[in-house]
Amino acid sequence: MEIFKNEIRPYVAKTFSGLENELATELKFLGAENIEIIKRGVKFEGNRELLYRANYLVRTAIRILTPITEFKVTDEQSLYDGVKAIQWDEIMTHKQTFMMTADVFHSQIDHSHFAALKAKDALVDFFRDKIRRRPSVDKEDADFYINIHISQNVCTVSLDSSGESLHKRGYRIGADKAPLNEVLAAGLIKLSGWKGDIDFYDPMCGSGTIVMEAAMMAMNIPAGYYRAQYAFQKWVDYDEALWQSIKEEHDNEFKDIDINIVASDRSEKAIQIAKRNLKHAGLHKDIEISKAYFDSVVPKSEKGILVFNPPYGMRLTENDIVRLYQEIGDVLKSNWSGHQAWIITSAMDAAKFIGLRPSKRIELYNGPIEAKLLCFDLYAGSRREKSPDYRKKLDSGNYRSGKTKYESNPVPFRNEEDGDDDRRSNDRERDARPYRGAGRYDNNSRDNRSYDKKRSDSKSYGDRGRSEKKPYRGGGGRFSNDDRRDSHDNKGYNKKRSGRDSKRSDSRSFKKEDSGFKPFREGDKKPFRKRDNESSNKKRDSKKVTVRFKRKRLD
Known part of the structure; x- marks a missing residue:
């Protein structure tokens, strides 16, 4: 087929929404040309060697497609005719298996499963009409993976060079509840800007996906190092010698790390699963993992980065998820000053209870769940005190923003090593101010108080x-x-x-520490005052008597 004869071919790399720029950066580093960012993907051009390297090295790609044809679709018959017109015998044989997938957007054909079945029928009928034999469908381990993409009534038929999704690295043999996708985990680390030069922490590691991706980046282990096979190895133009040379080149670039990569979780089950995954990947000596609560984890240095994926509230009550994010904020403020924390969550209402203002917000998708990646810069004091402009104001006497209220007696900045004498002197200076x-x-009537x-x-x-x-x-x-x-x-x-x-003395005002959004707990609500039926009846009867008495007197 002509697509296999061309030296420079078009490709499409698919990824998660929000990771397109990181994917484009990785492809550019490998030598891709004519890069174009699209929704949840990147278009680029390159040779066969680039295709092999991209599948083996790129960490933020889900799959890499090779388009073979494109045509217009108005109904199911036009889809059938367009797929059947492809010379499939130049791509595969009737003895090989295949799997057909479809993605449909803004088209007359609005059902992806129906589009995949119609395209499958066209491919099978092509072989049946030509040699009276047909290839079989295999959904588990197919030889060829074919993708149908229909958008705005334009159909693109592509060969999937990856086969199974590239997030299946091959190192994970077990998973806890709701494991994080490996591609998304690698994307979080790249978005954080971590280069492997400072300590890395995941205090809610689960099955250990984030720390394993971090260790592979720091040690320069390729993303596909543990993977067994790719779909392009079944293509007619597959070059075994080129593929082996690429693997040997990058497998010899491993390096040791001199930083701490620490993982912890409060679940004993999750820790045991993570340990088995680390042992299978050979990273159990490079990652420190233990069962511990977040507030008991102690940083090993003055500077580091935290990247973790706390619960979103899918299996927690409203009060529990709010309390969890409150505790996360308290621990970050008290124990992790000088570090940077990156948290991915979809529970934005609960994330407000962290009590810190994020310096960055990045929109992402964790599968079908819309989420945000929040960055918190943790300082020992306030962010204003760390700025150089604030230090200049301190040196010049302007210890507050704008014009100082008491320019004659400015209060000096108190460092941590200042003692009680400085504090008492500051109090005396404050009392001496007019x-x-x-x-x-007014100025003439000030007393000496x-x-x-x-x-x-x-x-x-x-x-x-x-x-x-x-x-x-x-x-x-x-x-x-x-x-x-x-x-x-x-x-x-x-x-x-x-x-x-005195009646209101028993009521409680709403505080942030309460276990929920309601201003009162259930036992604090005042009961309704019961109506005194006897007194109300007597009052009503007395009115009736008075009215009757008045009427008699008028008569």
Whole structure:
């Protein structure tokens, strides 16, 4: 066939949504030409050697296709005629098996399974009409994998050079619940920018997919090193010598690592599965794995990166998933300062409870699940304190953004090694600053009270600097019970307010630590007040008597 005769061929590499740029970068590094990024894939051109290298080395590709023909489709008959017109006897023989798959988008034919069956019938009828024999279909281990792609009524027939999906690396012999796809795991690591030069952690490793992909990258192990075969090895133009030379070239580039790759999980079952996978891949000596909760994992150096895939809430209740992400945020803040954390999740409502602002958000798809990859830069202090502009302001006396409020006595920046003497001196400097309250004192009427005393007095009168006391009007939260009792002279009013406050003393305000989104727990709701039937009946009867008595008097 003409496609096998050409030295430079067109190819299409498929991937997950969100990983197209990383895939294009890998193909460009291998020498691909005319690269074009498409939705969930990359088009490129190259020779047969590039096809072999791409299948063996590229980590973010699901499969690599070789288009053989393209034609317009208006109905199922045009699809049948277009597939049957291909000279299939130049590609395969009737003794070889095949498997047909189809992808349909925005077309008159709107069912992918029906399109695959129609194309299969056309291929079988081609051989039956020509030699009265037909090839068989094998869905498990076929010799040829054929892909039908229909979009905007244009059909592209391609040969799949990979065969089984490239995410099946060959190193994983077991998996825990909801394992992460190997291609997606490699894409997460590449998106994080990790180059194998700092420590790597996965505190929720599951079956160990992320740490195994990280170890293979750091040790320069090819993505297809553990894989047994590819579909292109059954093609008529397969070059065994070229393939073996490519494998030997890259298999001799392994290197040792001098960093820590640490994996942990709270599930004993997941840890045992991960250990078997590491042993099968020969990476059990390069990855440290143990059963541990996230809050008990201690970083081994001052700088590192965390990449992990926490639960999304599919098998957890709403309260449990919120509590989980709260604990993740607490542990990151307290134990992992100086590190960078990358978390992939689809539970964005629960991810807000981490309590950190992500520096990056990347949209991805974990299979059919829409997810986001969040990056958190963890600092010992605030991000503003780490910026060079903030340090310049400290040196010049402008310790706050904009113009300093107290330029004459700026408060110095307190480092960790500062002692209690510096803290007391800062308090003295703060008390020595001129008081600029909420209008109650002008420049001529300042008294000699301390700064803290004036602030406390100002709060008791309100922040607006009113000179007279005002009655408590509710709705606030700035006044204590003592201020409420002293804020009005009417004793009856105070008595009425105190009675209301005592009734409300048992209620609880909503806090972030509560186990859910509801403002009250189930046992905290006040029961409805039961109606006193006897008193209501007496009142109703007394009204009736009064009305009757008045009517008698009028008569």
